[in-house]
Amino acid sequence: MTEQVRLGGREVPPGAPSPDIALFRRAVGRFATGVCVVSTLTGGRDHAMTANAFTSVSLDPLLVLVCVEQDSRFHDAVLDAGVWGVSVLDERARGTAEWLATPGRPLVGQLDPVPHHRGAVTGVALVDASLATLECRTTSAHLAGDHVIVVGEVVSVGLAPEGHGPLLYHRSSYRSLR
Numbered sequence: 001m002t003e004q005v006r007l008g009g010r011e012v013p014p015g016a017p018s019p020d021i022a023l024f025r026r027a028v029g030r031f032a033t034g035v036c037v038v039s040t041l042t043g044g045r046d047h048a049m050t051a052n053a054f055t056s057v058s059l060d061p062l063l064v065l066v067c068v069e070q071d072s073r074f075h076d077a078v079l080d081a082g083v084w085g086v087s088v089l090d091e092r093a094r095g096t097a098e099w100l101a102t103p104g105r106p107l108v109g110q111l112d113p114v115p116h117h118r119g120a121v122t123g124v125a126l127v128d129a130s131l132a133t134l135e136c137r138t139t140s141a142h143l144a145g146d147h148v149i150v151v152g153e154v155v156s157v158g159l160a161p162e163g164h165g166p167l168l169y170h171r172s173s174y175r176s177l178r
């Protein structure tokens with residue numbers, strides 16, 4: 001069921017200066033995150049990109065979201081496909097994260113250098129060097145500035161055996177817990 005959410009709260013005083021974008025980027029970059037690869041399959045072609053604007057949303061039903069830049073090629077692909085995967089990368093996957101964040105990389109064959117397997121439910125590509133994987137079906141998409149918030153119902157969950165730590169991202173750098 002979709003319900004309208006009532007928005008309240010005080011107005012920001014008119015004429016308040018807008019925060020500086022570079023300062024904002026530095027501030028949100030101090031929020032340490034994991035790193036994932038989101039992947040989709042449309043027209044028989046894989047598309048995948050590195051993302052950290054990912055979060056779990058709901059347990060009943062199982063929902064997650066990823067924020068996708070409208071200018072990215074992944075944006076059109078994921079909205080067209082309606083299904084997508086999330087690979088929560090482990091510390092071995094730094095090269096994969098760098099590659100799948102490279103602007104303008106060739107779409108055809110972009111997963112050739114990335115060891116991966118196929119999700120059993122949707123067939124999307126899932127990165128082998130992951131701590132966990134999800135397959136999702138898009139349930140809604142919300143315009144939010146220059147991004148779209150894509151919300152998906154989780155239709156499968158995979159967990160890797162223990163052994164590797166997470167790939168992290170903090171202050172514009174990849175890190176690990178070691």
Ligand SMILES: Cc1cc2nc3c(=O)[nH]c(=O)nc-3n(C[C@H](O)[C@H](O)[C@H](O)COP(=O)(O)O)c2cc1C
Nearest residue numbers: 049050051052053067068069072073074101102103
């Ligand atoms: C650590 C990291 C996290 C990123 N997170 C996101 C994200 O959450 N959403 C997004 O749209 N782009 C994100 N990007 C940027 C995309 O990975 C990048 O723009 C990519 O080239 C898009 O690929 P495409 O244009 O082929 O779709 C991130 C990049 C890095 C390095």
